Amino acid sequence: MTTPARALIFDMDGTIVDNMDFHTRAWITFFARRGQTIEPDAFFRDTAGRQGKEILRHYLGAELDDDTLATLNHEKEVLYRELYGPHRRTIDGFDAFIDRAREQGWALAVATSASPGSARFILDEMDLQRKFDAVVVGTVDVPRGKPHPDVFLKAADRCSVLPAHCIVFEDAPLGVEAARRAGMRAVVLTTTLPAEAFAEFDNVIAIVNDFMQLDVEALLSLS
Template sequence: MTQTPRAFIFDMDGTIVDNMSFHTKSWIAFLAKRGRSVDPDDFFRDSAGRQGHEIMRSYMGADLSDAETATLDAEKESLYRDLYGPHLEAVAGFESFIETAQEEDVRLAVATAAPPANIVFTLDGLDLRRHFDAVVGAADVARGKPNPDVFLLAAERCGVAPGHCIVFEDAPLGVEAARRAGMRAVVLTTTLPASAFAEFDNVICIARDFTELDIDALFDSSPLIQQAQ
């Protein structure tokens, strides 16, 4: 009997790499340069998973043109890469986890709000792209998380129904996007404590890193969920 196709879909920032503090630092420095002060924790909860142009318009003005947000985004992301570059590494156990998943015929995708340059910086910088059946980023969808677009496109490109996909996330907006896509979620507490995800009924496991996860147990952990309307 042919097994129903299954997929793991990974957020990138804060999930494949533990880098969200560097994103926050770069945003704070970027905004401070323009006379704007933000609380780091509040900023993360409001922004993690959203696309750069969405964040930029929230904090720099809703009337910014696409060209203006693109220029500002490029400046901010360059600052981030300079800060995080010396620290670039995968979360503990990630490479072993995805290699085992491939051996068990689980399809793999990345679904991130990151722009193309950051995807290259991370996936190619760590030589991880070769493992994935699909890589979907900010350039591929119009809306960031909590909208489900990026996860649904990743599932489509993998040829796997949403109900047979498990998303790996570190941010509430990402978990909500998975819920709206009809997908279960595993939370990595790289950035926020488990208590930050208590409201989500699609979370099937919370772990510190990938060494704590068992592939078969994840797929057996919960029945399929329905896509939210």
């Protein structure tokens, strides 16, 4: 019997690279310039996985037009890249893990809510783009951010893999919820939140600190 096509779909920020603290610090500075104070942990839980325009409209006003949003988002992204640029590296074990997954016949995709510039900042400038069969940049490829399932369903479609045969890698509750709505199982990386933050999700099949704790063959046996 032919084995069905399978795919591993990776969120980018906080999952391929451990950068969410730098995003949060950039947002803190961005909002401080406007007289707003945000609580980091609550902000992450409420926004991780959402598109920048969704975050800006939530905090600064739903009436913001697209041109204003683009300008504001660029300001925040410049702050983030200045902070994180000297620290860019993949999460421990990631490179070996995806190389082994490729050998085992898995399709590989990225599904991120980052801006196109931020995606290039990680995937292109770190020479990661070539390792993936598909890259979905949610801010341009789908209308809605997480927890809506759009970005993961688009990645599955581009890999020609059924959602039920995809495993999502995430670090945020909104992302795990998006995977659940897409009919996909999820592996959680605790780069930003502890394991107990994901206790409510019945689609989580593993919770790990990094990719050193994962085995491709073990995941294959669960699919």
